[in-house]
Amino acid sequence: MKKIILIGAVALFGTMNAQTRFGLKAGGNLSSVSNLDDSKAKFGFYAGAFANIPIAGTFSIQPEVLYSGKGVGYDGAGDVKMNLDYISVPVFFQYKATPQFYLEAGPEFSFLISAKVKADGDSADFKDFINGFDLGIGLGAGYNFTSNFGANLRYVAGVTDIVKDNEGGDSARNGVFQLGVTYTFGK
Template sequence: MKKILLGLAVVASSLTFAQTFGLKAGLNVSSISHDDVKAKAGFYGGGFVNVPVAKDFSVQPEVLFNGAGAKFDNSSDDKMNLSYLSVPVMFQYNALPNLYLEAGPQFSFLLDSKYKGKNVTVDSDDFKGFDFGIGLGAGYYFTKNIGVTARYVAGITDVAKKVGDYQFKGKNNVFQVGLAYKFK
């Protein structure tokens, strides 16, 4: 039993020292999977920790601010702005020394919602407070510290609550491209 505890302590301490912390930020191009919707530009930014679990594999949890939403393709130019605190947990494979591929779940918590429209009034309580999606992406580090990232997050849950007898069917879809900086 002592050997097992000692072994776990050694593994835990080596993972603690092997972690890499960093920051990332960039452009979101988001839309809602619904008829009459166009993409809208937004911003994302936050921090991450990269934890190696094997030679070519790592887990990278992140905490990001995500500006999402969509523009509606109608004559009134309605716009939906959704701000989330997102927590993606990406499983990364290092295909090359500086290139990684990633996939994993993203858990998002609604911070703010605004619907700007001429003919429609939408209450911020009409949007769900939680959003779930699956992300696929890649990244390339030019130096040990600076890299570019790209990710697509496909929404799994609808963004709006049922209001009366009406349920707006639409899921967040976000393409992200940005820069990452690792503290080493």
């Protein structure tokens, strides 16, 4: 019985592995942080790799590993920005509505790699005041123009407070719109 289960698992993994497609993606971020006075959205970018794993007919799972630049700008005198750099690991469930168009949703696990405030050319590190882990929930859609090239739009809403030891204050949460392109290897 154990041999049959093992052979079945190997066959299933082999089938899934043969259908798995890998690719690269990159694009722009329009990010904000909730409950920060006088803040405004900031442009950044994201880039990384993904694997698209079919699980049943029109459904697939797409884990990704991305660099994602988030943060905010501030209104007022001078050019002031809070830059938050993350390694993000989204795990999205995709539904192919048509052969080219898909909808997606899922969690995004982000790990802080850098936190800096830049003001009028000067920069200060404030990583000690920002939580090292951020959880978000994302929704998106995409369109594959060919079997290799596509575009996608996604919004990820932060669930966790990014400020360490934020006692009594309103939670500060990341929010980011992403618009980008994808390249998938193979056919």
